[in-house]
Amino acid sequence: MNILMISPGYPSQMPAFAEALAATGARVFGIGDQPESSLPDRARRAVTAHLQVRDLWDEGSVIGRVMDEMRKNGVRFHRIECLWEPGMGLAARLREALGVPGLGYSATEGFRDKEVMKRRLDAAGLRTPRHAVARTKDEIRRFAGPIGFPLIVKPIAGAGATDTYRINSKEELESVLPRLGHVESVSVEEFIEGDEFTFDTICAGGRILFENVAWYRTKPIEERKHQWVSPSCICLRDLDVPELAGGRKLGRQVLDALGFRDGFTHMEWFRKADGEVVFGEIAARPAGANLVDAMNFASEVDLFRGWAEAVTHGRWTQPFERKYNAAVVGKRAAGNGRIRAIRGLEKTLRELGPAIAAVRMPAIGAPAGNWRRGSPSDGFVFVRHPDFETCVELADRVARDIEILAG
Ligand SMILES: Nc1ncnc2c1ncn2[C@@H]1O[C@H](COP(=O)(O)OP(=O)(O)O)[C@@H](O)[C@H]1O
Numbered sequence: 001m002n003i004l005m006i007s008p009g010y011p012s013q014m015p016a017f018a019e020a021l022a023a024t025g026a027r028v029f030g031i032g033d034q035p036e037s038s039l040p041d042r043a044r045r046a047v048t049a050h051l052q053v054r055d056l057w058d059e060g061s062v063i064g065r066v067m068d069e070m071r072k073n074g075v076r077f078h079r080i081e082c083l084w085e086p087g088m089g090l091a092a093r094l095r096e097a098l099g100v101p102g103l104g105y106s107a108t109e110g111f112r113d114k115e116v117m118k119r120r121l122d123a124a125g126l127r128t129p130r131h132a133v134a135r136t137k138d139e140i141r142r143f144a145g146p147i148g149f150p151l152i153v154k155p156i157a158g159a160g161a162t163d164t165y166r167i168n169s170k171e172e173l174e175s176v177l178p179r180l181g182h183v184e185s186v187s188v189e190e191f192i193e194g195d196e197f198t199f200d201t202i203c204a205g206g207r208i209l210f211e212n213v214a215w216y217r218t219k220p221i222e223e224r225k226h227q228w229v230s231p232s233c234i235c236l237r238d239l240d241v242p243e244l245a246g247g248r249k250l251g252r253q254v255l256d257a258l259g260f261r262d263g264f265t266h267m268e269w270f271r272k273a274d275g276e277v278v279f280g281e282i283a284a285r286p287a288g289a290n291l292v293d294a295m296n297f298a299s300e301v302d303l304f305r306g307w308a309e310a311v312t313h314g315r316w317t318q319p320f321e322r323k324y325n326a327a328v329v330g331k332r333a334a335g336n337g338r339i340r341a342i343r344g345l346e347k348t349l350r351e352l353g354p355a356i357a358a359v360r361m362p363a364i365g366a367p368a369g370n371w372r373r374g375s376p377s378d379g380f381v382f383v384r385h386p387d388f389e390t391c392v393e394l395a396d397r398v399a400r401d402i403e404i405l406a407g
């Protein structure tokens, strides 16, 4: 089996997926803007060949290059995989041009364009926030009436809560509008007050082979407010509790309505205080920000392999047990410039002992990320525990007791 994988070297999760694909026995052909020699080791070893293109977003010329290479080398692709949001459209165009099964362009739009997504779900009778797409500031003002305050304004194809604003009143709207200058068109939505969760799946042939629900201890929209926030997200051990039933049902209905069949999905949903469940958004790729690792720690499973087997052989072969609630806690450097110290790490590791599943800290001297612009946190700590409340406490201790300093 030959698989064309877009960008096997970037972002940081991709080499693990490329390696898992190769481990199924498939031949992995990479395409990206990096030269093969600068791919991370794991990705370089995983690929049979790697096609470097100058501009990955020049779809026409990329498709032409791929077709040339196929002719020259007598290769045919059985699947085209992309797990990186910006490449989803290219993957779809390539599938259509080469007659490869999987999500086509229109189906992909249902996972990319937040307005198309919600329109399709509305048509299927599913609960989405009241919404409209606005192309001018006047349109935003006009739609605010029927949608009502609080509302949220966000990019149609955004990620990482960038340029996303909660707006509580007409006056606040006027103060935010000037900041939207560089956004061409935006989603205007009813603000849903409630807990925020994920619904993640690996599917094959339209069947769910693996699922996960994580609770955003820190809501993504809150992460952007203060540097000192340590964003944390907890993969839940017990999915069969009544509080999650509505979200899991909605998740299944969304996958059906959008026609998803094979691969990873990452959905976000809300549960209001009165129990009502409301859709947030969905992507046809895994969650970012180390959530896949947290899922692996929760169930002692290898979802890189799970995904690879699903998309190559359409099956699930790993035994696993949901043993833990597993949290990933991001740590962001206080200050700008270079990382100069990490405080409280040894003590916390000693105290939490076996509850620590993994620690990833930046090297001293490494540049600190820009959390305001949505860089991932500088460090990550994974903690896990069979008991949910205990897991929350552990995550909070990591949030409180470990500090990364830059400057
Ligand atoms: N309608 C909404 N009601 C409440 N919060 C929202 C709404 N839409 C977005 N948010 C908040 O903003 C965050 C980012 O929005 P989202 O639609 O998920 O875009 P992104 O692609 O940036 O993740 C969400 O995780 C949530 O915290």
Ligand SMILES: [Mg+2]
Pocket: 160, 161, 220, 268, 281
């Ligand atoms: Mg989101």
